[in-house]
Amino acid sequence: MVILVTTNINNDAQVSGTAIMGGTFDPVHNGHLRTAVEILDRFHYSSLKLVPCFQPVHKGRPSVTPEQRLEMTRLAISSDVRLGVDTREIQREGPSYSIDTLRDIRSEIGVSEPLIMVLGMDSFLSLPTWHDWQALIQYAHLLVVSRPGWEPDLISELSAFCENYRAGSPHELQCAPSGRVWFETLTPLGISSSMIRALARKNEAIAYLLPEPVQHYIEQHQLYR
Numbered sequence: 001m002v003i004l005v006t007t008n009i010n011n012d013a014q015v016s017g018t019a020i021m022g023g024t025f026d027p028v029h030n031g032h033l034r035t036a037v038e039i040l041d042r043f044h045y046s047s048l049k050l051v052p053c054f055q056p057v058h059k060g061r062p063s064v065t066p067e068q069r070l071e072m073t074r075l076a077i078s079s080d081v082r083l084g085v086d087t088r089e090i091q092r093e094g095p096s097y098s099i100d101t102l103r104d105i106r107s108e109i110g111v112s113e114p115l116i117m118v119l120g121m122d123s124f125l126s127l128p129t130w131h132d133w134q135a136l137i138q139y140a141h142l143l144v145v146s147r148p149g150w151e152p153d154l155i156s157e158l159s160a161f162c163e164n165y166r167a168g169s170p171h172e173l174q175c176a177p178s179g180r181v182w183f184e185t186l187t188p189l190g191i192s193s194s195m196i197r198a199l200a201r202k203n204e205a206i207a208y209l210l211p212e213p214v215q216h217y218i219e220q221h222q223l224y225r
């Protein structure tokens with residue numbers, strides 16, 4: 001059983017660390033964005049980068065192009081200077097394995113800087129199906145955020161993983177470059193990209209689930225119809 005907590009590291013100074021959140025962002029929505037800003041406010045990283053994949057490994061091919069998903073992600077983050085986009089998976093092409101991305105970033109930032117991979121509970125629960133998943137923790141910390149509809153009901157492989165790597169406090173993520181898992185409860189937002197695609201397909205409103213510029217982009221390019 002995993003207990004999720006709410007953190008506010010009592011520290012106004014910025015904390016060193018590279019924070020990233022991977023995803024298909026098909027399209028990016030307020031569940032992603034609110035996750036990013038709540039993590040920034042609570043953990044005090046100077047920035048958080050969204051990493052759109054080129055080709056998701058565990059779902060079908062998106063109906064819109066990687067460039068369109070990237071453009072929507074760019075539009076979404078433009079209102080907060082702390083948010084950024086990392087285009088390496090789209091530039092790399094092929095199946096987007098997180099382990100390749102983490103290795104790549106680690107080689108850029110050096111061995112001692114904390115690298116924090118933010119992921120939702122649904123993604124975390126699927127971790128044992130990821131390519132080379134046991135190695136991820138050698139390169140980064142995992143910051144697992146709550147997501148409505150997904151309970152932390154761990155299968156045995158993940159229980160053992162958590163026993164080995166679970167941090168006792170969020171402070172531990174600042175004290176080592178990688179190797180810790182932390183569970184964080186965020187404001188619950190029951191928004192998903194699949195829900196937005198389904199609404200668009202039915203010609204129903206998608207407003208207020210995602211940033212207005214992204215909504216307009218979808219309407220203008222008639223995506224997800």
Ligand code: ATP
Pocket residue numbers: 021022023024025026030031032035118119120121122123145146147148189190191192193194195
């Ligand atoms: P789809 O419905 O197509 O599966 P999605 O909404 O799950 O899309 P992804 O791009 O697959 O979006 O998610 C990227 C990351 O963001 C994942 O780690 C996922 O768990 C997390 N995430 C997505 N939506 C939320 C949300 N509403 N709350 C918390 N985390 C979320």
Ligand code: MG
Pocket residue numbers: 122192
């Ligand atoms: Mg999903």
